[in-house]
Amino acid sequence: MREITYREAIKEALIEELERDDQVVIMGEEVAHYNGAYKVTEGLLDRFGDKRIVDTPISEAGFIGLGIGASMLGMRPVMELMFWSFSYVAFDQIVNNAAMVRYMSGGLINVPIVIRGPANGGTNVGATHSHTPENFIAYTPGLKVVCPSNAYDAKGLMKMAIRDNDPVYVMENTLLYGQTWEVPEEEYIIPLGKADVKREGSDLSIVAHGRSTITALEAATKLAEDGIEAEVVDLRSIRPLDIDTVLESVGKTNRVLLVDENKPFCGVSSQISHMIQLEAFDYLDAPIRRVTSIDSPAIYSDPLEKEQLPNPARVDKAARALLEEVSV
Amino acid sequence: MATKKTARASAGPVAKAAKAKINSSLSDDAKIGLLEEMIRIRRFEERSLRAYQQGKIGGFLHLYIGQESVAVGSLSVLGENDHFITAYRDHGHALACGMTMNECMAELYGKVTGCSRGKGGSMHFFAPDKNYWGGHGIVAGQTPLGLGLAYALKYNNIEGVALCYLGDGAVNQGVFHESLNLAALWDIPVIYIIENNGYSMGTSEARSSKFTGSLAKRAEGYDMAWESVVANHIYVVREATDRHVRYAKETSKPVLLELKTYRYRGHSVADANSEKYRTKEEIQNYQDTMDPINVFRKTLIDEGVIDEDRVKQIEKSAKDEANAAAKFADESDFPSVDSITEDVYWETDNPDQRQSGGRMFFHS
Numbered sequence: 001m002r003e004i005t006y007r008e009a010i011k012e013a014l015i016e017e018l019e020r021d022d023q024v025v026i027m028g029e030e031v032a033h034y035n036g037a038y039k040v041t042e043g044l045l046d047r048f049g050d051k052r053i054v055d056t057p058i059s060e061a062g063f064i065g066l067g068i069g070a071s072m073l074g075m076r077p078v079m080e081l082m083f084w085s086f087s088y089v090a091f092d093q094i095v096n097n098a099a100m101v102r103y104m105s106g107g108l109i110n111v112p113i114v115i116r117g118p119a120n121g122g123t124n125v126g127a128t129h130s131h132t133p134e135n136f137i138a139y140t141p142g143l144k145v146v147c148p149s150n151a152y153d154a155k156g157l158m159k160m161a162i163r164d165n166d167p168v169y170v171m172e173n174t175l176l177y178g179q180t181w182e183v184p185e186e187e188y189i190i191p192l193g194k195a196d197v198k199r200e201g202s203d204l205s206i207v208a209h210g211r212s213t214i215t216a217l218e219a220a221t222k223l224a225e226d227g228i229e230a231e232v233v234d235l236r237s238i239r240p241l242d243i244d245t246v247l248e249s250v251g252k253t254n255r256v257l258l259v260d261e262n263k264p265f266c267g268v269s270s271q272i273s274h275m276i277q278l279e280a281f282d283y284l285d286a287p288i289r290r291v292t293s294i295d296s297p298a299i300y301s302d303p304l305e306k307e308q309l310p311n312p313a314r315v316d317k318a319a320r321a322l323l324e325e326v327s328v
Numbered sequence: 329m330a331t332k333k334t335a336r337a338s339a340g341p342v343a344k345a346a347k348a349k350i351n352s353s354l355s356d357d358a359k360i361g362l363l364e365e366m367i368r369i370r371r372f373e374e375r376s377l378r379a380y381q382q383g384k385i386g387g388f389l390h391l392y393i394g395q396e397s398v399a400v401g402s403l404s405v406l407g408e409n410d411h412f413i414t415a416y417r418d419h420g421h422a423l424a425c426g427m428t429m430n431e432c433m434a435e436l437y438g439k440v441t442g443c444s445r446g447k448g449g450s451m452h453f454f455a456p457d458k459n460y461w462g463g464h465g466i467v468a469g470q471t472p473l474g475l476g477l478a479y480a481l482k483y484n485n486i487e488g489v490a491l492c493y494l495g496d497g498a499v500n501q502g503v504f505h506e507s508l509n510l511a512a513l514w515d516i517p518v519i520y521i522i523e524n525n526g527y528s529m530g531t532s533e534a535r536s537s538k539f540t541g542s543l544a545k546r547a548e549g550y551d552m553a554w555e556s557v558v559a560n561h562i563y564v565v566r567e568a569t570d571r572h573v574r575y576a577k578e579t580s581k582p583v584l585l586e587l588k589t590y591r592y593r594g595h596s597v598a599d600a601n602s603e604k605y606r607t608k609e610e611i612q613n614y615q616d617t618m619d620p621i622n623v624f625r626k627t628l629i630d631e632g633v634i635d636e637d638r639v640k641q642i643e644k645s646a647k648d649e650a651n652a653a654a655k656f657a658d659e660s661d662f663p664s665v666d667s668i669t670e671d672v673y674w675e676t677d678n679p680d681q682r683q684s685g686g687r688m689f690f691h692s
Contacts, residue, residue, distance in 0.1 A: 025483070053485070055514065062472050062506025069476015069490075072461055073411070075483065092503070096466050097473060105454035105462060106445030107671035141672045141689075160683065165674035193686025240686030271690065 001184060007177040010040050010116075013158035014078065015311040016187060018048055021076060024162060027054040027063060028080030028117075037082045038118065038177055043194040060090035064115065068167075070320030071113040075134050076162060084119030084171060085131045098167040099142030114161045118168040119262065119308050120211060121146075121298045123174055130298030130305075134210075135268050137169045138238040144168040144229035146192060146237045149213035151181035158186030166194070173211045192247035197249065201231035204322055207246050207272060209235040212259040212310050230257075232317060238268055246272065247280045251314055254285040255322050259310050264292040286325030291318050341557065346566035346627075352404060356633045361563055363402060363628060363639075366396035366621050368646045369420045372429050375421070375650035380597050384658065385436045393422035395590040397620035398523050399424040401565030402587070404495055405573060409481065409488030411459040415495055416451035417523075417591075418463025423425060431655035439660035446663045447671060465655045468494060468501030471520065473509045475663060478518035482580060489517045489576045491569075499529025499543050503585045511582035512550040519572050519583045523559075525591040529603045545588035552582055559587035560618045561627070574581050590614045 018024050025050075026032075026041055032055040035042040045053045058065040060081065067077035072125045081087050087094060098111050113142040121130035137145040144166055147156035154172065161168040189287075198213060199220050208216040213234040233249050235242065250256055256276055260269035273288045307314075333492030341609060373391045380389045392399070399420035403412065422432050436450055443453050454462040456523060461477060464470035474492025480667045481488045497505050497598075499522060511518050528536045537543060538543040547554035553575065559565050575618060592611060594602030603611070628634040632655055669689055670677055676688050 057506075057509060059506035059510065061503040062475075062510050065469075065472020065503060065507070066476040066479055066510060067578070069413075069461070069473035070480040072473065073480035074454075075480050091474065092469055096469055097464070101462065101672050102674065104441070104444055105456070105671075107677055108444070108456050109461070110455050110674050123450040141400055144673075158485070164683075185487055191683050192690075193684040195686075207614050224434040237684075237686065240688050241690075242685045242686040244686075275690075319426055 001179040001182040004151055004183050005178055005180050006151040006154050006172070007038065007040050009155035009174065009181070011042065011044070013155045013162070014041065017159055017162040018044070018052060019173065021073045022080060025052050025075065026078050026080065027056055027067060031055060031080050035082070038274055040173060040177070041058065041080065060086050061093050064090040065097065065311060066100070067092040068093060068111055069112050071111050071256050072101065072109050074094070076114070078114040078116060078162060079115035081115060083129050084117060084133065087115070091237055094143070095140050097123050099140045102166075103142060110165050111167045112165045112238070113167045113171060115167070116158070117172060118173040119179075120172040120173045120175060121293065121305060124300060124302050124305060125301045126145050126276050126280055127297035132293070134171055134238050134264050135266060138268065143239065144192060144237065145171060145239050147171045147210035148236065149208075149210055149234050150176070151179070152183050153190060153196070153234075155183060155190050157192065159189045160192055168192070171210060176211055176214070177178050178279070185284065190236070192237045195236055195242035195245035196234045197245065198234045199230065199233060201229035202253060203245070204230045204231045204257055204319055205233060205249040205253045205257055206231045206257045206315070206319070207235065207249075208259040210261065211315040212261050215310050215312055216259045216315055219312040219319065222316055223261065223314060223319055228319065228323065243272070245277050246276065250276055250280045251283050251286055254283050255325075256284070256288045257315070257319055258288065258290045259315055260290065260292045261310055262292055262297050264290060265295060267292055286322055289318050289322045291315050337569070341564055342561045345561070345563040348567040348570070350570040351563045359628055359633050362639070363621070363624050363634070364642050364646070365400045365424055366562070366624065367642050368429070368639070368649065369396045369423050370621060371401070371461070371646040371650040372423060372653070373419060375654050377597060378432065379436065379654055381679040385450070386438065387417070387564040389450050389597040390417040390595065391416055391437070391591070391593045391597065393435065393524060394619070395547040395589045396420060397565050397624065398559050399563040400589050401559070401562040402521060402569040405566055405570040406491070407488070409486050410573065411461060411477045411481070413461040413470050413477060414463055414493035415467065415470055415498065416463055416465045417495065418451065418453050421460065421493065422453040422455065426561045427453065427455050427458065427460070428650050429658045433653035434655040434660050436598070437657035437660065438662060439657055439662040439664040440667070442655070445667065457638040466497035466555060470494070471498065471504045471507040472510075474520070475511055475516055475518050475522065478516045482516060482611050487577055488498065488575050489519055491519050491521055493523055495528065496522055496526065496533055497536065498522075498542055499546065508547065508550045508552060508582070508584065510553045514536045515580045516582055519569070519576055519585060522586040524585070524586050527591070527595065530581065530602070532605065542670050543588055544584045547584035552584055554584040554586070555604075555618065556586040556588065559571040559589045560620045560623055562624050563623070563627070571663060589645055590618065610672050617672050623672065633668070663671070
């Protein structure tokens with residue numbers, strides 16, 4: 001099968017949906033003439049013209065709000081944020097409008113908007129540009145949040161996000177944009193809310209999403225050299241959440257390690273951990289352990305930022321500690 | 329804010345507006361209909377105030393009393409392809425666009441028969457079937473949404489405009505300025521209407537905005553058309569709105585229109601001290617000389633369209649309708665506990681069409 005990058009996979013999803021539905025438009029800072037700050041939208045302006053591919057001023061609240069208004073009238077805007085960190089500027093629009101309008105109207109109005117862009121640390125851009133707060137979005141009823149960990153998932157999930165009748169936030173990852181995976185030529189979609197077992201194993205379950213899945217897989221490969229077989233479950237989306245696949249894996253391995261680029265306090269892993277103890281307590285042979293970002297703003301200095309984020313070494317250490325817990 | 333001097337000054341524009349085609353071509357019945365709508369809004373508001381004081385309505389209640397000429401006048405010139413959206417002082421717009429008193433009052437009571445099934449409350453009325461995209465609770469939060477409505481019309485080559493109402497306090501929010509810039513930059517046919525009632529909550533216009541005479545003049549910075557008018561006469565509102573709607577449709581350009589009005593009550597009913605930041609005399613003076621219902625009633629009597637008896641009939645009928653709405657709301661049911669998690673996601677409300685897996689809701 002052919003291999004393409006995460007970036008190209010997302011672009012293919014956008015192209016296919018632009019061709020499929022004339023109410024889809026792409027909007028954001030530098031998406032058109034500049035060809036995209038991360039080149040995800042490269043070539044789209046030439047292909048679809050400036051009515052469909054629209055450069056915006058640096059006005060996140062203004063253009064995200066515009067997209068929400070347009071979606072209320074039936075359009076399907078796909079809004080690019082250059083960094084997740086910039087969505088804080090538009091947070092009133094995302095939380096008070098995109099998420100709440102359907103509820104406040106008693107179900108009369110839908111908001112089929114997609115907001116997408118990279119959310120991650122690890123690129124030495126300091127505290128204000130390194131946020132990974134999928135928990136903020138997942139926390140808000142009315143919003144959906146998708147975190148693809150590879151090119152295949154990114155394409156299939158993006159296509160579903162665009163077709164979804166609810167507001168969907170797709171959190172991409174700058175560190176993955178240039179990496180390649182096998183992606184079929186023929187069209188496919190991946191439903192939201194279906195976790196994927198990326199690696200089968202019997203000794204412990206590592207539950208992750210987004211780039212943390214890649215980190216977990218790297219650690220699992222290393223652990224296997226010592227005969228430790230880790231199962232890696234990729235959540236793919238945080239809301240909706242496929243906790244059943246997680247519970248099934250816990251039933252099989254009896255030990256859980258959560259890997260999550262969120263901070264530890266009130267992060268995604270806090271919720272997953274709660275649900276596992278509530279619904280699979282009897283399966284657990286050891287307390288649930290977590291590897292999250294260290295609980296501070298993102299540090300600029302490269303080696304320290306690498307340590308601050310979940311990385312294979314930290315996952316490896318936590319997995320071994322988990323296995324040393326005496327079974328009861 | 330308003331004095332006898334401005335009242336006299338507005339006599340010129342009123343006479344001119346009365347001669348404009350949009351007003352002069354109105355039938356007697358249509359004119360009476362406009363007066364009736366304004367009276368209905370006021371009686372509804374007075375009845376809702378009483379219900380609030382009785383503890384039947386919770387939360388905030390931002391009354392529209394004194395501003396009726398704005399919603400009724402501006403919405404009366406819209407066509408079927410035109411849309412509108414407003415802020416939290418939204419009852420007047422709701423009734424003016426044809427929503428029933430029953431569904432509006434029931435929403436205030438938090439009942440399932442309310443327009444938003446009891447989930448929106450006073451600040452969040454919606455009627456998309458009447459091109460009404462809601463009342464919105466965050467100051468200026470609706471301004472880019474109005475832009476988006478007009479954007480969608482333009483994108484789909486529909487000849488229409490979006491009216492986006494905001495208060496005078498909203499002109500100092502960043503997102504309002506982002507919206508003006510985008511509207512002007514992209515030639516979007518949105519008409520921003522500042523309903524300037526003189527006070528952003530308890531802070532007067534003079535204390536909250538740096539301006540010279542008109543808040544709408546800020547549009548000049550965006551190379552956008554603007555106008556300020558004293559809006560207590562419905563003919564003036566209709567003439568100005570109609571002219572700008574036609575301009576926006578012909579040019580696909582935005583407009584910033586300031587309609588100077590006045591509210592008799594506090595920012596909300598909770599703002600019981602509204603006389604602390606303005607004098608009793610100021611309020612009384614406006615009511616005596618500028619009240620939009622009295623002014624229009626007098627015009628129609630002078631024109632020989634209506635007599636006092638008919639006005640009394642209309643007032644009685646509006647009062648009866650408001651009382652009946654309160655009774656309807658009182659007797660309606662509260663939404664069921666199960667409905668708390670309905671209307672959050674389209675997908676969970678349409679389970680037979682659901683494509684996702686996984687859980688959407690989480691319990692403690």
